[in-house]
Amino acid sequence: MDISPKLRLFVDSPLVEGDRLCLDQKQAHYLLHVMRAQAGAEVALFNGRDGEWLSRIGEAAKRTVVLSLERPLRPQAAEPDLWLLFAPVKRARIDVIAEKATELGVSALWPVFTRHTAMTRVNEDRLRLIAVEAAEQCERLSVPEVHPAQPLESVLAAWPSGRRLVLLDEAGGGVPIAAALAAGFCGPAAVLVGPEGGFSKSELDGLRALSFATSVGLGPRILRADTAVIAALSCFQALCGDWRTPPTVRS
Amino acid sequence: MDISPKLRLFVDSPLVEGDRLCLDQKQAHYLLHVMRAQAGAEVALFNGRDGEWLSRIGEAAKRTVVLSLERPLRPQAAEPDLWLLFAPVKRARIDVIAEKATELGVSALWPVFTRHTAMTRVNEDRLRLIAVEAAEQCERLSVPEVHPAQPLESVLAAWPSGRRLVLLDEAGGGVPIAAALAAGFCGPAAVLVGPEGGFSKSELDGLRALSFATSVGLGPRILRADTAVIAALSCFQALCGDWRTPPTVRS
Numbered sequence: 001m002d003i004s005p006k007l008r009l010f011v012d013s014p015l016v017e018g019d020r021l022c023l024d025q026k027q028a029h030y031l032l033h034v035m036r037a038q039a040g041a042e043v044a045l046f047n048g049r050d051g052e053w054l055s056r057i058g059e060a061a062k063r064t065v066v067l068s069l070e071r072p073l074r075p076q077a078a079e080p081d082l083w084l085l086f087a088p089v090k091r092a093r094i095d096v097i098a099e100k101a102t103e104l105g106v107s108a109l110w111p112v113f114t115r116h117t118a119m120t121r122v123n124e125d126r127l128r129l130i131a132v133e134a135a136e137q138c139e140r141l142s143v144p145e146v147h148p149a150q151p152l153e154s155v156l157a158a159w160p161s162g163r164r165l166v167l168l169d170e171a172g173g174g175v176p177i178a179a180a181l182a183a184g185f186c187g188p189a190a191v192l193v194g195p196e197g198g199f200s201k202s203e204l205d206g207l208r209a210l211s212f213a214t215s216v217g218l219g220p221r222i223l224r225a226d227t228a229v230i231a232a233l234s235c236f237q238a239l240c241g242d243w244r245t246p247p248t249v250r251s
Numbered sequence: 252m253d254i255s256p257k258l259r260l261f262v263d264s265p266l267v268e269g270d271r272l273c274l275d276q277k278q279a280h281y282l283l284h285v286m287r288a289q290a291g292a293e294v295a296l297f298n299g300r301d302g303e304w305l306s307r308i309g310e311a312a313k314r315t316v317v318l319s320l321e322r323p324l325r326p327q328a329a330e331p332d333l334w335l336l337f338a339p340v341k342r343a344r345i346d347v348i349a350e351k352a353t354e355l356g357v358s359a360l361w362p363v364f365t366r367h368t369a370m371t372r373v374n375e376d377r378l379r380l381i382a383v384e385a386a387e388q389c390e391r392l393s394v395p396e397v398h399p400a401q402p403l404e405s406v407l408a409a410w411p412s413g414r415r416l417v418l419l420d421e422a423g424g425g426v427p428i429a430a431a432l433a434a435g436f437c438g439p440a441a442v443l444v445g446p447e448g449g450f451s452k453s454e455l456d457g458l459r460a461l462s463f464a465t466s467v468g469l470g471p472r473i474l475r476a477d478t479a480v481i482a483a484l485s486c487f488q489a490l491c492g493d494w495r496t497p498p499t500v501r502s
Contacts, residue, residue: 096347103478105470138472172500178489217498219356219488221389227354230478231485237470238429238486247468249423 007037008044008136010143015050020058021067028065031057043067046135048142051076076141080241081188083108083163086229087195088119088149093226098127100226102134102144104233105242110190111149116197122149152192152203156210163188165213166236168228170198173208174215177232181216181239189240191232196225258288259295259387261394266301271309272318279316282308294318297386299393302327327392331492332439334359334414337480338446339370339400344477349378351477353385353395355484356493361441362400367448373400403443403454407461414439416464417487419479421449424459425466428483432467432490440491442483447476 009031013021023031031037039060045067046052052074055067084106088094094111101109109131111122128146135143159165164185167174174180192207199207208215218231237243260282264272274282282288290311296318297303303325306318335357339345345362352360360382362373379397386394410416415436418425425431443458450458459466469482488494 099475100478100481103472103474104482105472138474140472169498170501172498174498176489176495176497178495217494218485219492219494220496220499221354221356221391223354223389224350227351227481230351230481231355231489234469234482234485235489238427238482238489241470243468243470244427244429245471246427247420247423247425248471250421 007031007035007041008046008139010132010136011045011047013047015045015047015053015069017069017071019069021045021055021069023065023067025063028060028063031065032060032062044073045069046141049076052141074141079107079140079142080105080237082106082233082236082241083110083188083190084144084229084233085110085112085152085155085165085190085192087112087114087117087152087193087225088122089196089225090119093224094122094127095130096226097229098130098146099134100230101233102131102140103138104230105140105237106144106233107142108145108147110147110155112152112155112192113149114152114195115200115203117195118197124148159210159212160188163190163212165189165210166191166232167207167213167215168193168232169204169208169215169217170194170222170228171204172217173204174217177216177218177235178239180214181235185236185240189236191229191236193225193229193232258282258286258292259297259390261383261387262296262298264298266296266298266304266320268320268322270320272296272306272320274316274318276314279314282316283311283313295324296320297392300327303392325392330358330391330393331356331488333357333484333487333492334361334439334441335395335480335484336361336363336403336406336416336441336443338363338365338368338403338444338476339373340447340476341370344475345370345373345378346381347477348480349381349397350385351481352484353382353391354389355481356391356488357395357484358393359396359398361398361406363403363406363443364400365403365446366451366454368446369448375399410461410463411439414441414463416440416461417442417483418458418464418466419444419483420455420459420466420468421445421473421479422455423468424455425468428467428469428486429490431465432486436487436491440487442480442487444476444480444483
């Protein structure tokens, strides 16, 4: 297996051998002025559909970079179908959530408003930028979809059949996460993490009663929302997701 | 079980019923001017030895707060004996590591210098402040010990017998973490996370050969050092630590 070049970009265009691809101004600026790349440099590309490709910088002018696609590095592979539903928190911690959830392999980021959610607006474009950057750095072959923020009730009302919901029950109503996940969650799943203030009593009763939900607990300490997100997604990937297969040997 | 009051402080003094306790200036300032607490307010106290106590603000002057100890809230309980050894990373991410590792219940934070560690100095006092604050907020009954930063080699040379080392092998030499931990780690353990640049080849060969070490992998994506710390500690607590017991019911 090839080692990816250090420069790695997510693009929208199809990736086909021999094609040439003109970067947008922002990505051109990043390559030339942030990463100080020059003509001839190798850049790995992925678009979420066509695997990872090796390309090379051909022309590089002030605001223009043209890349020539040389050869495939890795085929597109199936990834866990795991959504993260989370109550938006203040800026620094919502950035952490978007970055870490992307590294941890979620397929979708979905901000949801709950009764006790303090935030009333979410900048989805900003979340997507963070997700793209994290995907580029962690060597993912895809970028999680960022859903527009919605009330939790509406998301649950349109819940797709066959998708399990792992509910982080910070009030202590859940079973230990390893025991819950040991039962095996095959197929589509979602993790739901509430706001710093917790779910309301009636909201929690409603969630616990959902036929597709499993309430889990993360031990005796109070975790911040961003910690709980990372902890739950890590346990999911370790026990039910793509951390179960032996890792890629890199050296 | 009592619900802890919202104000919660770590103190050094012994906690004994009926005692009065004079806070230092910094904690007095925090209570009076940051949290705007007044005489009569309840404050939970813990010192890592005597459990959690309910106290009440008696006198509250400009720079002086005297607390009266009223009654015990929770007894001191055994906590997992889990060290975190980590290569120091730049400031924002080392802060995240100290905060999250405390929430995730480590008993010791130990910065270690590896071949590829870019940082040469660590502010242990700052790490301790972050750990104290995180312990106060997550309702821990202890604060992790912060060891002075040391070369990894020296720490390993004096390794205590009977303590297992979970080595995060980012080069892909480890077994999937859930499989490794399913074997059961009873007793003292430590998690070791290397620097952003990874371990050197010879360092990794040496680590893999240690009789007390188990190499583990965290899936196909490259995780940042702070993400890897949180992920590994979460899997440990879920599979071998104190997340296995049913959570405390809080509402």
